[in-house]
Amino acid sequence: MPRLTGKTHALIGAAVAAPIALSLGTATPPPPVGLAQLGVSSNLLAEAGLGALGVFVALLPDCDHPGSMLGRQFHVPLEHRGPVHSFFATAIWTGLSGLAAWKWVPWLLLPIVTVTALAYLSHLAADLTNPSPMALLWPIVRDKVRPGWLPALREHSLGGASLEALVTVTIVGIFGYKLATAFHHTGVVC
Numbered sequence: 001m002p003r004l005t006g007k008t009h010a011l012i013g014a015a016v017a018a019p020i021a022l023s024l025g026t027a028t029p030p031p032p033v034g035l036a037q038l039g040v041s042s043n044l045l046a047e048a049g050l051g052a053l054g055v056f057v058a059l060l061p062d063c064d065h066p067g068s069m070l071g072r073q074f075h076v077p078l079e080h081r082g083p084v085h086s087f088f089a090t091a092i093w094t095g096l097s098g099l100a101a102w103k104w105v106p107w108l109l110l111p112i113v114t115v116t117a118l119a120y121l122s123h124l125a126a127d128l129t130n131p132s133p134m135a136l137l138w139p140i141v142r143d144k145v146r147p148g149w150l151p152a153l154r155e156h157s158l159g160g161a162s163l164e165a166l167v168t169v170t171i172v173g174i175f176g177y178k179l180a181t182a183f184h185h186t187g188v189v190c
């Protein structure tokens with residue numbers, strides 16, 4: 001069964017998280033002392049954390065496939081593209097991330113919840129380009145569905161490869177710029 005690669009999902013997750021991470025305000029607690037001495041700001045830590053969260057959550061739905069990037073580490077023994085690929089699962093994971101954020105990093109509650117919801121939905125949206133249906137409306141509709149009018153992309157197609165390349169360049173550019181700016185402020189790079 002053709003499916004999107006984990007790399008594509010991870011890149012889209014990072015692309016979803018990047019604008020939210022970069023729009024963070026500066027009102028975050030100071031970083032641990034050692035990191036502060038290295039010139040790493042709390043904002044940079046939060047931005048990196050949100051980027052990592054976006055990548056992780058965008059990979060999460062494929063934990064129902066033993067051969068996926070995440071499924072090889074921990075496999076949820078449910079039907080592939082079943083309940084885990086649904087709006088219901090999106091709501092559950094978003095709720096859990098909100099609870100965790102509220103307990104440990106309440107100042108990042110809104111960005112964390114937003115990144116989780118959007119990164120999870122990005123996976124479902126990207127999977128819709130695949131001809132295989134999924135249980136999007138589980139548990140209300142238990143059958144797997146896919147709108148018939150949607151065009152289907154093949155893995156490793158020219159369209160897919162171009163999208164991957166475009167997203168990669170954008171992400172590397174954004175984070176390269178952020179790193180360069182951070183080092184510039186510390187005086188490491190003039």
Ligand SMILES: [Zn+2]
Nearest residue numbers: 061062085127
């Ligand atoms: Zn999937």
